[in-house]
Amino acid sequence: MNKKNTTEKIFWKQPLTYLLVLMGAGGALLGERLIFQTTSSGENSSQLTQSLVAQSPNKTDTNYNSERSSWLPVRTPISNNNFIVDAVQKVGPAVVRINASRAVGQRPNFGREMPEDFYGFEGPGSNSSPVEQGTGSGFIISADGNILTNAHVVEGSTTVEVVLKDGRRIEGRVLGTDSVTDVAVVKIDANNLPTVSLGDSSNLQPGEWAIAIGNPLGLDNSVTVGIISATGRSSNDVGVPDKRVGFIQTDAAINPGNSGGPLLNQNGEVIGINTAIIDGAQGLGFAIPINNAQQIAQQLIKVGRAEHAYLGIAMQTLTPELKEELNRNFNRNIQFSTDRGVLVMQVVPGSPADQGGLKPGDIIQKIDNQTISKSENVQQIVQSKTVGSLLELEVNRNGENFNFQVRTGNLPSRLRG
Structure with missing residues (x-):
């Protein structure tokens, strides 16, 4: 907690293809300022001023300045001078600090090679303490003490302390974490707490x-x-x-x-x-x-865990270049007649995709009548579904189009990271 890191890192590796673990609330794939250029000219400076004024949420009028031949803003003050102050005063009391302690070696397996300072955790130090400590943030979503935060802030923690803006320190308990979406809910025993909107x-x-x-x-x-x-x-x-x-x-x-x-x-x-x-x-x-996050939080509060829809395929966006390479090197007697869609590279045995009849080499063209052009499209569609949803897939197989129905399953725990 005393050690301060200056950067927050992401160090995940990204494979060429990935295992699609498609989810409703969470989605699934595994294995795949406006810069204002100003010059010294008064005209450009004036145009910039007017542009900024036009975009500001503050109420603004303009007066003509004959000396500069330009329209200058005359601001009408709003409460607390500006909308940022208003927003901070509205929400600030409901923002908390979360101090978490966990046993050395119990840091959650986020990204497998995630560096320490992503978590803001201190090592055991010179006294060889078996506990490491870290700090994060959270915000109160209910007056009776439910707090939303990141899973990586509290996952695996042995103790959690919540520090309110008014200085109170209250022991918290983790109601649930979801490593798939990095959402967690912490509960403190208190009432009439300030909440966010x-x-x-x-x-x-x-x-x-x-x-x-x-x-x-x-x-x-x-x-x-x-x-x-x-x-x-x-x-x-x-x-x-x-x-x-x-x-x-x-x-x-x-x-x-x-x-x-x-x-x-x-x-x-x-x-x-x-x-x-x-x-x-x-x-x-x-x-x-x-x-x-709210959808996941509701599940964590209610049952302590979240469900995620799952198909179980490895996939890759099909491009003309990939089509040509596959037709040249594919080790099966399959020729790809289309160069648009999402190619199924692998089907997990026993998965919903397998049970629904999908095979390696299939090219997903549509899901629920929505045209599919990138693997991300599949992720976005399916992660909006719930477990047990029935999906209508249009698939190109060896030059012919077929329709399949696939009912999503629940993401297996072994695939949740």
């Missing part, structure tokens, strides 16, 4: 404001601001193929200790859980969309 992450647009609150490097209730840089970043895009999340990308600064804290919109509503950055890059932070 949850927003809607389904319709976020790049360019929207983003506000991060957390406890980076032990600096409680730190605030950073940026924008939503992108949405729907696949686990492969982020470099974590074993996670089943369409991540929100933001340039709001995220540092060790921010993990588990809220990402807010300009209205002070939680739209995501801050979870990771890419080492060596600037302005590349990632958050779990709150809609997905």
Whole structure:
């Protein structure tokens, strides 16, 4: 807890193809600022000022300045001067610090080769203590003490302490963790607690404001601001193929200790859980969309575990180049007549895909009448389904189209990382 790390790393390896472990709430695949350029000219500077004013959520009027031949903003103050202050005052009391301790060697197996400082954990030190300690963030979602955070913050912990903004320290217990989506719920015994307001992450647009609150490097209730840089970043895009999340990308600064804290919109509503950055890059932070996290949290609160739909195939996006290579080198008597879709590379024996009749060499063209062009499309569609959902697949096999029905199963525990 005294050692402060300055970077938060992601160090997962990404294979060429991956085993598709398709899920509903979580999805599945295994094995596959606006930059304002300003000049010294008054005209360009004025245009920039007007552009910024037009995008600001503050109410703004303009007055003409004859000396500069430009329109200048005249701001009408809002409560607390600006929307960032409003959002922070609204949410800040519900943001907590989570201190976790775990036995040496019990760190969760995230990414298999994840470096220590991703977790913000200290080693045992010179006294050879068998316990390592770390800190993260979280936010209160119910007045009776349910707290949402990242699984990697508390998974495997022997003790969990929650520090409220008012200084109270309360022992917490982990209701459940889900390594597939990196979501966890911690419970503290308290009442009438401040809570956050949850927003809607389904319709976020790049360019929207983003506000991060957390406890980076032990600096409680730190605030950073940026924008939503992108949405729907696949686990492969982020470099974590074993996670089943369409991540929100933001340039709001995220540092060790921010993990588990809220990402807010300009209205002070939680739209995501801050979870990771890419080492060596600037302005590349990632958050779990709150809609997905809330769905998982409900399962963790209710039964202590989450279910994820599962198909059980290895797959790869089919391209003209791949088609040509496969037709030249495929060791079976199969010729691919189409170069668009998702190629089934392997089917796990006994899996839902196997039971549904899929075979290696099949090319998925449509799922539930939605055209499939990339492997990510399959992930996004299926991770919106629940266990037991019936999927209608249109598959090209040896030049002919066939229709299959595949009912999703529950992701086996051995495949959850």
